[in-house]
Amino acid sequence: xxxxxxxxxxxxxxxxxxxxxxxxxxxxxxxxxxxxxxxxxxxxxxxxxxxxxxxxxxxxxxxxxxxxxxxxxxxxxxxxxxxxxxxxxxxxxxxxxxxxxxxxxxxxxxxxxxxxxxxxxxxxxxxxxxxxxxxxxxxxxxxxxxxxxxxxxxxxxxxxxxxxxxxxxxxxxxxxxxxxxxxxxxxxxxxxxxxxxxxxxxxxxxxxxxxxxx
Numbered sequence: 430x431x432x433x434x435x436x437x438x439x440x441x442x443x444x445x446x447x448x449x450x451x452x453x454x455x456x457x458x459x460x461x462x463x464x465x466x467x468x469x470x471x472x473x474x475x476x477x478x479x480x481x482x483x484x485x486x487x488x489x490x491x492x493x494x495x496x497x498x499x500x501x502x503x504x505x506x507x508x509x510x511x512x513x514x515x516x517x518x519x520x521x522x523x524x525x526x527x528x529x530x531x532x533x534x535x536x537x538x539x540x541x542x543x544x545x546x547x548x549x550x551x552x553x554x555x556x557x558x559x560x561x562x563x564x565x566x567x568x569x570x571x572x573x574x575x576x577x578x579x580x581x582x583x584x585x586x587x588x589x590x591x592x593x594x595x596x597x598x599x600x601x602x603x604x605x606x607x608x609x610x611x612x613x614x615x616x617x618x619x620x621x622x623x624x625x626x627x628x629x630x631x632x633x634x635x636x637x638x639x640x641x642x643x
Contacts, residue, residue, distance in 0.1 A: 448479050455483035463495035463504055463515060474518045474546075474600065478504075481513035501605055521546035521598045523591050523607035531614040532561075532579045532587065538613060540589055542573040546598040555595035560587035560615045579615045586612035 489508055496504045507514040522545040529538040540563065544551065551573060553566035560583045566575040579587060594603030 449481050451481070451483040453483070454485045454487055455481070457486060457488040457490055457513075459490065460492040460494060461490035461506060463493070465495075465498060474602070476517040477507075478515040478517070479512055480515055483511060483513075485511070486513075503602070518600065518602055520593075520602055520605040521548065521596075522605050523551075525589050525591070525607055525609040527577065527589075527609060527613050529613065530611070531616065532577070533616060534579075536579075538577045540575045540577050540609070542568065542575075542591075544571040544573070544604075546602075547571050548596045548598055548604075551596040555591055556589060557592070558587070558589050560585055560613070563589070577613065584616055587615040588612045 486508065490506065493506060496506065498504070501520045503518040503520075504515045505518065507516050524543040524545075526541045526543075527538045528541070529536070532538055542551070542556075547570040551568075553563060553575065556563060556566075556575070558577065561577050561579045563575040563577055566573065568574055577587065577589065588609055590608040591604065591606065593606040596604050598604075
C-alpha cells in the first residue's frame with residue numbers, strides 16, 4: 430500500500446504490456462508512475478491498457494506521475510471492480526490551409542480548417558489572424574472554412590493560427606495548437622509592366638516599336 434508502482438508502456442497496442450496480477454484483495458496506495466519508452470506515441474484516443482488485475486480492491490493511488498505525457502497524450506486511471514486500466518487520450522488537431530499562396534490588392538483567400546476530431550464549440554473567436562481579417566466563418570463537425578481579407582497597407586506574411594485548448598472534442602479534451610503553413614504572402618501592390626517605345630513622335634505612315642519588360 431506504499432512506495433511506487435511503475436508501469437512502462439512499450440508499444441502502441443493495448444496488448445503490448447505486462448499486467449501485474451494480485452490474488453485476493455489489493456490494498457492500493459503510494460504513487461502510480463506511468464512511463465513510456467523513447468519514441469512512444471499513442472496513435473488514438475480510447476486505447477485501454479490493463480495494468481493491474483485483482484480479486485478486489487481497497488483504496489486508490491493518491492499520487493499519480495506521468496499521466497500527462499510531453500507529446501500531449503494523456504492517460505486516465507480507471508479503477509474497476511477487478512482491474513486498474515489506463516485509458517489513452519490524444520488532443521484533437523487542426524490543419525489549416527489556404528486556397529491561395531499570395532494575395533494582391535482586392536483579392537481574398539479561402540481558409541480551410543480540418544479537425545482530427547469533431548467539435549461543437551470551434552468558433553471564429555478561436556482563430557487568430559495577422560496581416561488580415563477573417564469573415565464568413567462556417568462549418569460543422571470536422572470541416573470549417575473562412576475568408577481571409579488582407580489588411581489595408583499590410584505587406585508581409587499573413588498568418589492564421591489556433592491556440593492550444595481553444596476548442597474541445599466530444600470527450601472534453603482540448604485541442605493542440607495549429608497554424609497555417611506556409612503563411613500567405615500579402616502584397617497589396619499590383620505588379621506593373623514597364624512599357625517603352627523607340628520614338629517619341631510619329632508622322633503619318635510611320636510606326637513605332639513598343640517594348641514590354643517583365
